[in-house]
Amino acid sequence: MHPPPEAPCTAFDGDRLLASGPCAEVALAVKRAHEAGSAGPLLAFDDHTGHPVEFDLRGSEAEVRARLQPAPPAPRRPGRPRLGVIAREVTLLPRHWDWLGSQPGGASAALRRLVEHASRDGGGAQRARESAEAVDRFMLAMAGNLPGYEEASRAFWRGERARLDELTRRWPPDVRRHLRHLATLAWDAADTARSGRAPAP
Structure with a gap:
């Protein structure tokens, strides 16, 4: 995709x-x-x-x-619009079902609210994880055979900025610059997630 x-x-x-x-x-x-x-x-x-x-x-x-370009949306059919709700099986303990059933709007509405709340609160941590994984994939693809790769990877995951700069100093300049750019984005995202600040626009 x-x-x-x-x-x-x-x-x-x-x-x-x-x-x-x-x-x-x-x-x-x-x-x-x-x-x-x-x-x-x-x-x-x-x-x-x-x-x-x-x-x-x-x-x-x-x-x-x-x-x-993305495929154009399918033409709308006459009648009531689809809400995009998908039915799937959820397995919970009886006490969980009892609690959900007592919430305003019933179990489905309560579950949707819980998922929305969790996705908002965990968004920063997820972005930080995705940014770090992007660095890891790029580094492996473009620098996996370069000297000091393994130690540079460890320095990135430990957040050792100066050490990463030192270990990548002799790498091809464009690879080194792009790696440092991605690493900075990942470290900044991790700092934001830890502090609980809203991400920069």
């Missing part, structure tokens, strides 16, 4: 930064490099997740861009 066309992505031609920005623009940069006979490998990453992104480069640039 591709990220949306406006999602931030970064592409590399070997260990050289090729493009960074909205996925749709990065895809076109990858296509141009491919057609120019780049030695590669051409690798692109979703900056939010660190997952590699594969673009379908067939056809014209307009066709490449069009394939990245």
Whole structure:
């Protein structure tokens, strides 16, 4: 599954930064490099997740861009709109069902409120975890064979900023800069989650 066309992505031609920005623009940069006979490998990453992104480069640039656009919504049918509610089995102890049944709106409404509350309160921790995992995936893909990789990975997870800078000093400059950028985002997200502050817009 591709990220949306406006999602931030970064592409590399070997260990050289090729493009960074909205996925749709990065895809076109990858296509141009491919057609120019780049030695590669051409690798692109979703900056939010660190997952590699594969673009379908067939056809014209307009066709490449069009394939990245989300499918249009299905036309609305006449009648009452669907609410998007999905029925699934939930297994709870009898005392849990008793408590849910006594809540305003019944069990389903109470469960929805609990899930919404938990997702809001845990959002910062989840963002911090996802940012850290993005660093881990990018580092493994682009620096897994570089000297000091394992110790650099440990330094990142321990939050040792100066140590990470030291261990990556001899890495290819573009790889090092992008890694430090992602690591800073992850550390900042972790600091925000620990402090309970709202994330910066």
